[in-house]
Amino acid sequence: MLRVENLHSGYGRIQALxxxxxxxxxxxxxxxxxxxxxGKTTLLMTICGNPRATAGRVLLDDQDVTRLPMHxxxxxxxxxxxxxxxIFPRMSVxxxxxxxxxxxxxxxxxxxxxxxxxxxxxxxxxxxQRGGTLSGGEQQMLAIGRALMSRPRALLLDEPxxxxxxxxxxxxxxxxARINREQNVTVFLVEQNAYHALKLAHRGHVMVNGRVTxxxxxxxxxxxxxIRAHYLEGGVAQ
Amino acid sequence: xxxxxQQLINGLTLGAIYGLIAIGYTxxxxxxxxxxFAHGEIYMLGAFISLIAYLAxxxxxxxxxxxxxxxxxxxxxxxxxxxxxxxxxxxxxxxxGAPRLAPLISAIGMSIVLQNFAQLSQGARxxxxxxxxxxxxxxxxxxxxxxxxxxxxxxxxxxxVTLMAVFTFVIARTALGRAQRATEQDMKMxxxxxxxxxxxxxxxxxxxxxxxxxxxxxVTLYYGVIDFYIGFLAGIKAFTAAVLGGIGSLPGAMLGxxxxxxxxxxxxxxxxIEYKDVAAFSILVLVLLFRPTGLLGRPEVEKI
Numbered sequence: 001m002l003r004v005e006n007l008h009s010g011y012g013r014i015q016a017l018x019x020x021x022x023x024x025x026x027x028x029x030x031x032x033x034x035x036x037x038x039g040k041t042t043l044l045m046t047i048c049g050n051p052r053a054t055a056g057r058v059l060l061d062d063q064d065v066t067r068l069p070m071h072x073x074x075x076x077x078x079x080x081x082x083x084x085x086x087i088f089p090r091m092s093v094x095x096x097x098x099x100x101x102x103x104x105x106x107x108x109x110x111x112x113x114x115x116x117x118x119x120x121x122x123x124x125x126x127x128x129q130r131g132g133t134l135s136g137g138e139q140q141m142l143a144i145g146r147a148l149m150s151r152p153r154a155l156l157l158d159e160p161x162x163x164x165x166x167x168x169x170x171x172x173x174x175x176x177a178r179i180n181r182e183q184n185v186t187v188f189l190v191e192q193n194a195y196h197a198l199k200l201a202h203r204g205h206v207m208v209n210g211r212v213t214x215x216x217x218x219x220x221x222x223x224x225x226x227i228r229a230h231y232l233e234g235g236v237a238q
Numbered sequence: 239x240x241x242x243x244q245q246l247i248n249g250l251t252l253g254a255i256y257g258l259i260a261i262g263y264t265x266x267x268x269x270x271x272x273x274x275f276a277h278g279e280i281y282m283l284g285a286f287i288s289l290i291a292y293l294a295x296x297x298x299x300x301x302x303x304x305x306x307x308x309x310x311x312x313x314x315x316x317x318x319x320x321x322x323x324x325x326x327x328x329x330x331x332x333x334x335g336a337p338r339l340a341p342l343i344s345a346i347g348m349s350i351v352l353q354n355f356a357q358l359s360q361g362a363r364x365x366x367x368x369x370x371x372x373x374x375x376x377x378x379x380x381x382x383x384x385x386x387x388x389x390x391x392x393x394x395x396x397x398x399v400t401l402m403a404v405f406t407f408v409i410a411r412t413a414l415g416r417a418q419r420a421t422e423q424d425m426k427m428x429x430x431x432x433x434x435x436x437x438x439x440x441x442x443x444x445x446x447x448x449x450x451x452x453x454x455x456x457v458t459l460y461y462g463v464i465d466f467y468i469g470f471l472a473g474i475k476a477f478t479a480a481v482l483g484g485i486g487s488l489p490g491a492m493l494g495x496x497x498x499x500x501x502x503x504x505x506x507x508x509x510x511i512e513y514k515d516v517a518a519f520s521i522l523v524l525v526l527l528f529r530p531t532g533l534l535g536r537p538e539v540e541k542i
Contacts, residue, residue, distance in 0.1 A: 050426060069429075070429035071429050071432045074429070074431055080430045086427040086430075088420050089423060091416070091423070098416060099420050099431050099433075100431060102417065102432045102433055150432065
């Protein structure tokens with residue numbers, strides 16, 4: 001459903017991606033793990049059109065979206081839950097969710113809202129509260145909920161565990177599995193928390209310095225001694 | 239007492255006009271963090287367009303005063319909004335993502351271009367419009383001075399209040415307003431969610447220009463004389479009003495406009511009319527010194 005071919009991208013003269021190939025099939029959860037600065041966030045943002053790819057292609061259902069404006073890409077059923085969550089701080093929780101539904105048919109707003117609030121009951125208690133006053137975990141829930149309001153077919157998640165307490169991390173990952181299973185949303189997940197990500201994912205890739213260096217099923221990668229040494233030692237205990 | 243009341247009425251009328259222009263500054267600043275220094279010129283163009291449209295509607299079109307005014311108001315809003323749109327498209331959109339100073343300089347350039355355009359195309363002389371809107375109420379009959387409230391003053395304030403209410407509703411409650419606020423708070427995120435950011439910014443310029451157009455229309459009727467230079471001072475005053483109220487805040491712009499109008503009216507009424515601009519700008523200096531975020535501006539504190 002989502003395919004990235006030989007993607008190059010970067011910021012100004014600094015190149016962050018040096019030819020990345022990744023494919024995510026419909027219904028899958030694919031994880032991309034890697035250290036800080038490996039280019040994971042750049043990859044997700046390049047898929048969404050900012051920064052622009054300098055070479056290579058992004059295909060969504062075989063449609064080339066590499067040169068489409070950002071808002072047009074969002075309309076093709078790709079929702080992005082970006083790094084740092086990017087909640088609108090001076091909008092209420094409800095308004096944030098409404099923003100998630102910008103590309104959706106207003107006729108099913110009520111249904112979608114109910115579905116998201118059922119998934120994240122905490123948000124229901126805080127509908128009128130300003131986004132900026134939520135706790136980190138609540139903001140993450142709101143960010144995912146907002147992304148789901150567009151009825152996406154594919155969801156891009158950038159470090160959903162960042163800065164959250166271990167218990168909250170577990171909860172968020174359970175919910176991601178549920179969203180994938182029950183709502184049939186394809187998930188492409190970027191994480192530093194390799195253990196949780198690989199356990200959840202059907203397949204995984206490892207990124208180092210803007211290149212994919214290793215690929216396999218989640219279980220294979222979890223068992224790989226190199227990965228254990230680089231990304232998991234100390235992380236397994238979580 | 240009568241004199242005070244009269245200055246109050248005059249000040250409120252003037253303040254309503256400043257407030258309408260100030261909204262354009264504050265909305266544009268809110269959404270792209272830039273002071274649109276060409277906004278005063280948009281207001282000036284609005285005044286010219288309203289004069290032309292009114293004369294065209296009443297002489298060529300043969301309509302009466304009421305029809306002429308309605309046609310002029312709508313035509314002014316439409317054409318001035320087009321100017322606002324064009325200015326953004328030509329002078330600011332290509333500079334999006336450039337350092338903050340670039341669009342500011344571009345705005346000053348645009349202001350000079352528009353001023354010269356008006357001067358060349360309409361001539362440098364003052365353009366009069368004979369009063370079309372006479373009459374009013376005498377509120378208080380004093381021995382030496384009576385308080386007069388003209389119909390036009392009532393229309394100006396009523397129109398301003400109506401437009402304010404409509405705009406506040408649009409910003410607070412509609413999908414367009416949400417898109418504008420989202421773009422203001424996080425442009426990239428808004429685009430990720432499918433908001434056409436360029437279109438939203440254009441719409442903001444169009445809305446601000448339409449309000450400036452109404453202000454230009456009302457000034458043409460109120461003072462009866464306009465020239466190509468009126469945009470400069472009115473623009474700076476309205477900008478002062480926006481800063482005084484707290485730039486980025488819609489109610490702040492209105493409040494700031496009213497205060498500047500009142501200060502000016504009282505200052506010229508009680509002290510000296512020559513120094514009324516000094517009074518208004520002294521306020522700007524004081525606000526910037528002691529309350530940089532303005533009266534209703536919010537301090538930049540957010541929980542991360």
